[in-house]
Amino acid sequence: MKLTVKIFAAALALAVASGCSKKNDVQIDKEYPVIDISAANAFPKQCSVIKRGESFTFIANVTDNAELGTLGVDVHHNFDHHSHSTEVTECVLSPKKTPVKPFLLVQSYTIPSGLRTYKVNQTINVPADIDPGDYHFLIRLVDKEGWQTIKGISIKIQ
Amino acid sequence: MHTTNLPAQLLRAAVVSFLFCFLSITALAQQSTIHGTVVDANEKPLTHVLVMVADNNLHLYSDSLGHFHFNVAGGATYKMSFSRLGFKPLERVLTVKSAEEHVHVQMKIANNQLSEVQVKDRFADERKQTESMNVEVVSADFIQRNLGGSLMGTLSRLPGIKTIGIGSGQSKPLIRGLGFNRVVVTDKGIKHEGQQWGADHGLELDQFAAGEVELIKGAASFVYGSDAIGGVIDVKPALPPAANATGGFVDLIGKSNNNLLGTSVNVFSRKSNWFFDSRFTYQNYGDYRVPTDTVQVYNYPVTLNNNFLRNTAGRETGLHLNTGYISKNSRSVFYISNVYANSGFFANAHGLEPRRVNTEQYDQSNRDIMLPSQQVNHFKVINRSQLAIGKHLLQADLGYQHNFRQEFSQYVNHGYMPPDYPASMTIPVDLEREFNKKVYSLNLRDKLTLNNHEVTIGFNGEHQDNGISGWGFLVPAFNQTTAGIFAYDKFKLSDKVLLHAALRYDHGKLNTFRYTDWFPTEGENLVRADNLKRNFNSLVWSLGVNYTPNNPFSLKANVGKSFRMPIAKELSANGVNYHYFSYERGNPNLNPEQSYQADLTLAWSTARWNVQLSPFYNYFPNYIYLNPTADLDYLYGAGNQVFNYQESRVSRYGGELQVRYNIASALSVEVLGEYLYAEQLSGDKAGYTLPFSPPPSALFNLTYQPAKAGILISPYLSVDYRITAKQNNIVPPERETPGYHVWNIQAGAKLRAGSRLLNFSLQVQNVLNTRYLNHTSFYRLISLPEAGRNIILSVKVPFGRSNSQ
Numbered sequence: 001m002k003l004t005v006k007i008f009a010a011a012l013a014l015a016v017a018s019g020c021s022k023k024n025d026v027q028i029d030k031e032y033p034v035i036d037i038s039a040a041n042a043f044p045k046q047c048s049v050i051k052r053g054e055s056f057t058f059i060a061n062v063t064d065n066a067e068l069g070t071l072g073v074d075v076h077h078n079f080d081h082h083s084h085s086t087e088v089t090e091c092v093l094s095p096k097k098t099p100v101k102p103f104l105l106v107q108s109y110t111i112p113s114g115l116r117t118y119k120v121n122q123t124i125n126v127p128a129d130i131d132p133g134d135y136h137f138l139i140r141l142v143d144k145e146g147w148q149t150i151k152g153i154s155i156k157i158q
Numbered sequence: 159m160h161t162t163n164l165p166a167q168l169l170r171a172a173v174v175s176f177l178f179c180f181l182s183i184t185a186l187a188q189q190s191t192i193h194g195t196v197v198d199a200n201e202k203p204l205t206h207v208l209v210m211v212a213d214n215n216l217h218l219y220s221d222s223l224g225h226f227h228f229n230v231a232g233g234a235t236y237k238m239s240f241s242r243l244g245f246k247p248l249e250r251v252l253t254v255k256s257a258e259e260h261v262h263v264q265m266k267i268a269n270n271q272l273s274e275v276q277v278k279d280r281f282a283d284e285r286k287q288t289e290s291m292n293v294e295v296v297s298a299d300f301i302q303r304n305l306g307g308s309l310m311g312t313l314s315r316l317p318g319i320k321t322i323g324i325g326s327g328q329s330k331p332l333i334r335g336l337g338f339n340r341v342v343v344t345d346k347g348i349k350h351e352g353q354q355w356g357a358d359h360g361l362e363l364d365q366f367a368a369g370e371v372e373l374i375k376g377a378a379s380f381v382y383g384s385d386a387i388g389g390v391i392d393v394k395p396a397l398p399p400a401a402n403a404t405g406g407f408v409d410l411i412g413k414s415n416n417n418l419l420g421t422s423v424n425v426f427s428r429k430s431n432w433f434f435d436s437r438f439t440y441q442n443y444g445d446y447r448v449p450t451d452t453v454q455v456y457n458y459p460v461t462l463n464n465n466f467l468r469n470t471a472g473r474e475t476g477l478h479l480n481t482g483y484i485s486k487n488s489r490s491v492f493y494i495s496n497v498y499a500n501s502g503f504f505a506n507a508h509g510l511e512p513r514r515v516n517t518e519q520y521d522q523s524n525r526d527i528m529l530p531s532q533q534v535n536h537f538k539v540i541n542r543s544q545l546a547i548g549k550h551l552l553q554a555d556l557g558y559q560h561n562f563r564q565e566f567s568q569y570v571n572h573g574y575m576p577p578d579y580p581a582s583m584t585i586p587v588d589l590e591r592e593f594n595k596k597v598y599s600l601n602l603r604d605k606l607t608l609n610n611h612e613v614t615i616g617f618n619g620e621h622q623d624n625g626i627s628g629w630g631f632l633v634p635a636f637n638q639t640t641a642g643i644f645a646y647d648k649f650k651l652s653d654k655v656l657l658h659a660a661l662r663y664d665h666g667k668l669n670t671f672r673y674t675d676w677f678p679t680e681g682e683n684l685v686r687a688d689n690l691k692r693n694f695n696s697l698v699w700s701l702g703v704n705y706t707p708n709n710p711f712s713l714k715a716n717v718g719k720s721f722r723m724p725i726a727k728e729l730s731a732n733g734v735n736y737h738y739f740s741y742e743r744g745n746p747n748l749n750p751e752q753s754y755q756a757d758l759t760l761a762w763s764t765a766r767w768n769v770q771l772s773p774f775y776n777y778f779p780n781y782i783y784l785n786p787t788a789d790l791d792y793l794y795g796a797g798n799q800v801f802n803y804q805e806s807r808v809s810r811y812g813g814e815l816q817v818r819y820n821i822a823s824a825l826s827v828e829v830l831g832e833y834l835y836a837e838q839l840s841g842d843k844a845g846y847t848l849p850f851s852p853p854p855s856a857l858f859n860l861t862y863q864p865a866k867a868g869i870l871i872s873p874y875l876s877v878d879y880r881i882t883a884k885q886n887n888i889v890p891p892e893r894e895t896p897g898y899h900v901w902n903i904q905a906g907a908k909l910r911a912g913s914r915l916l917n918f919s920l921q922v923q924n925v926l927n928t929r930y931l932n933h934t935s936f937y938r939l940i941s942l943p944e945a946g947r948n949i950i951l952s953v954k955v956p957f958g959r960s961n962s963q
Contacts, residue, residue: 028845030888069788074797077577082570084514086456099577106573106797108790140739140799146786146842146890148799150456150739152512 033064033143035151044137047091049156053128060120060139062111067144068118071109074138075124077102077131078154085136086152093134094156103130103157132157190232190254194261196224196240204265205763207242208823208865217823219765222710226765230254240265285372288648290658290702290716292375292759292772298396301365302919303874303904305411305950309365309393315878317814317830318375318772320852324936325470326416326446326945327501328360332934333375334774334812335834335851336388339725343391344382346493346540348557350393351597351622354385355633355727357936358509358737362497362536362561364476366409366422366439369396375814376774377755379720380660380700383618383642387720387753395493396435398484399428405958411441415923415948416471417524418443425958431483439476444524445502446470449929449946453506460506463521465946471525472501490543496535503530507940508567509737529588530567536560549607557599565591569629572736573796574679583676585629592627610650618642624726626673631733632742634673634687636726640666658702658716666694666723666750670730684794687730687744694750696721710764716757724748728782728803734796738891741795742784745803753778766820773813780805784849785842786890806841808848810834824864830857835887846889850934853885853895871915873907885933895938898930917954924948 037045043059050056062071079097084090103126111118137153196207203224210217211228220226230236232254238261241247245265252261286293294316306312310321310329322337323329331341343350343361352362374390382390399405406425412418420441427434445466453460453467462468475498482491505515508530520528540557567590569579579587603616619641626635644662651657673687700718731744755776762769782805789800812834820826832855836848861876884897906919927947931938 030886030894070790072790072792072797074573076571079577080568080570081514082568083512084455084458086458086512088457088459099571102577104574106792108792108797140790140797142786142788142790142799144788146788146799148739148786148891150510152456 029066029143029145029147031065031143032147032149033062033068033141035139035141035149036061036063037151037153044153044155046085046087046089046153047155048137048153049158050126050135051158052126052130052132055123055125058120058122058124061117062120062141063117064143064147065116067113068111068115069142069144069146071111071118071120071142072140073105073107073109073122073124074136074140075103075105075155076136076138077104078134078136079131081134083136083152085154086150087154091134091154091156093154097133100131101129102133103127103135126157130157189229190257190259191227191229192236192252192254192259192261193227194220194225194238194263196220196226196242196263196265198245199264199266201264204242204245206765207240207245207263207265210239210241210823211236219820219823221765222712222763223708232257287706287712288656288704289374290656290704290714290757291378292714292716292757292774294373294375296371296373298369301368301371302917302952302954303876303906303921305365305919305921305952308360309363309368309371310361310391312365313371313373313391315830315857316373317816317832317857319373320934322357322850322934322936323360323932324358325467325472325501325503326418326443327441327472327474327499328358330354330357330359330361331391332850332852333373333389333391334776334832335810335836335848337850339385339722340388341391342378342382342386342389343393345393345538346395346557347542347555347601348538348540348559348599349382349385349620351559351595351620352534352536352561353563353593353595355725358503359532359534359563360499362499362534363393364422364437364439364474364478364495364497366424367395367437367476367478367495368393370394375772376716376757377700377718377720377753377776379698379722380644380662380718381616381646383662383664384640384666384696384721384723384750387722387751395480396424398433398480398482398489398491399426399435401428401430403428403958405956408955408957409952410955411950411952413443413948413950415945416443416446420474422476431485432481433484434479434481436480437476437478439474439478441472441474442525443473444471447946448943449927450943453940453942455507455512455940458512461517463517466521466524467504467942468515468517468520469502469505469528469531471527472499473527474499487546488544490541493538493540493542496537498533498535500527500533501531502527503532504937504942505530509735510739510939511736530565530590532563532565534561534563536562551603551605551607553601553603553605555599555601557597559595559597559599561593561595561597563591563593564589565628565630570736573734573798575629575677579629583629585627585676587629589628590630591632592625593633594625594627596623597621612648612650614644614646614648616644616646618644629676630736631673631675631686632731632735633727633733634670634730636668636670636730638666638668638723638726640664640723654705654707656704656706658700658704660700660718662698664694664696664698664721664723666696668692668694668723668726668729670726679793679796686732686794690730690746692724692729692746694723696723696750696752710762710767712761712763714757714759716755718755720753720755722751722753722782724750724782728784731803732794734794734798736798739798740786740801741791741798742801743794743803748782748803748805749780751778751780751782751805753781768816768818770816771813772815774811776810778806778808778810781808781838781848783808783838783841783843787842804841806843807839808836809839810836810848824862826861826863828857828859828861830859831855838889843889847887849889849892851885851887852934853883853887853897855880855882857881867907869909870907871910874905876904878902878904882930891939892933893939893941895931895933898928900928900930901925914956916956919950919952919954921950922947923950 207220320332321329372392378386404427409422411420422439642664646660702716
């Protein structure tokens, strides 16, 4: 009887102790990387307009608390208004239309290893023969630990 | 009765002080003690027998040894009544002559038409005492009292059980933080096979058809085979009706939050040997409401119309027919069922992907189901037969299941998909995914009783054919065959000690089929999955002990190895899951996942106290984990983040604590607590936890349950207060989830209407309409709060000639 009570108490103590014990925490990264397009020269921004047959420079500032991973850009049409941006403000959309030759760009950019901040400065060519209209400019940023941040910006190609 | 020790002293002090209250009222001159023992027909002690002394206004329960005692005035005559569910009530008249009186009471099993059900109730206690694993048995009564949006939702009140849910009607079980293919759900003896791997749909089970649910927390592969790593949820059908009974029940259900209206109609009949038991369930619900008017999809504010979560309405039907032959030594029963559900997904975000919505069109009705949506149909035919010959009990379960699931969504040309859906496609434009699964199962068992041994040898075999369709691709078509044999010995060493040993061998074969994209990527149609053949072998074991000395204490311990065959998705996924912006890449070289687990259950049970502590430790040498990497894939991934299936070492521990104290015969308090810690010890995410790790939580309950109150028969009023801690232990792509407090109320009673008893149940969930996030909800990643206040009313109306309930 005494023994059983001891077992019970020991197990309870163990359970409580294991529940409360702070382990020698290896500091794990729990922060998402940040895509910053608030700078005055950042481009494109929400509702920016881009011209066909010209090139523009994608400028943004990306940061992470630990280490940056990879950056990607995906430009696709939103002629069917299928989705909205991730931003607070909405842009005025042109009427829905059927795509004929919409612009499509899927591109990833390697960020040199070991960086916590990186200034994106990439030239993107927009062919002259693509459909003008509403597009999404989707930026994906992954840090070394696999945290992904997405920013979906509505743009217009004229 | 007890030797001196602290808990016993405390207990005695509590009992004595409680009794003192009564005694001081009756102001006795001379005192006697009545000692009693209640036993069953086999002289086994009966616990939880309600002992009432009418003249003394005294209520008591017998303890785990069947003992009870109380003090009375000497020289007087007392009428004592004894009652316990499943037994014939008894009365005894005793004239107290000496200072110590002893009473021996033998109770007989009630022989009315409900006897089978009631015997089952006693069986549940016995099951817990003779099983070395952590077993919980839940009755249909519990389900009615705590009715949730789905069977798994209902069960999540139990400590250690959580759900991964989507919407108001779909959820999957999480046992101690493990879910998906790491939990086995069996329905009528056959493993339920659907699309267990997905977080955005539920299990195709009708909770009204569940007679009893048995939950095993912990590794149970040695009986249930592959996948039973986290635990088992064994859903049992209602017991066959008693002989010469014809009747049924009509259940009516209403829920205020999603305006659910539902009914379940049950009709059964039995002559002597032949019976049938049929059921029809229909539920129709609208969009559910959350305590917020704006939801942030990233930074984009989505406004909700009157708190309704757009397009989350649904319909469910269930058709069941159980029929068969029962005799003294044999039975053979067919179970035929079809469960269908159609429900919408929140329209403003499909997974993590923001979607533009024509709010005017979507908000016209809260009951319509528009895109995106899902439909699932699950058809089953099962035969369970058994035959008792001498010392053998032979059992055979034979099953066929057809699970057909479709996911509908507007065509969106993600990545390199053509901007316009080609007219030449034979797949409908709104069919994003389709899974077509056919499963054939066979279980054979021989239970042999030899002296102190109870030996079970068995075989489980299963074959699956899986087809796919839809314009989206996640998992290739595959077929798989598994077979396992096991031997399990339960050895009764003494009256106090029961030993368990089991060994099992499994072989599995899996073939996946080649899948090529229907559209070109940079000029070429990519091969997403190739033909792959894999064979798996596994040897698992389990050892256990039950120690039940003749005192309120009992102990059980279990150590075992469990396994899980990698699923087709883990081996050969190679597609983009746009709902998560993830490119999921399988690993064809994965080995069967292995898990070692140690479980301990300590219990202390007296008439007043019921304490159970169940810690566990679990180690995986190769937990299969979908790891989000630092890469984006340009070609196969169409620019999305690469998620790789990897193996990592994982350590997990935790446990549950259940404490119940009967303050008075009709009043009890209960605390249910749970804690879980998981850590990846190797791989890219070493130091991180596992996805969907539930935070610690505690549920405090107060229940008032008198035998009668005016015209109310067996009324109850019960308040649950659940505190859930914050969860800061996360892994990509999860988010930290703040803690919360939620109140729930359950009340109900039976009312006599003529010769029948109507059973009313009322529940108020989330009484204060608290806005909170559930860490294990599918919608957590887009920060959708859980459902607001929900009032649930259900009525059970019996009809027919079998109305003893």
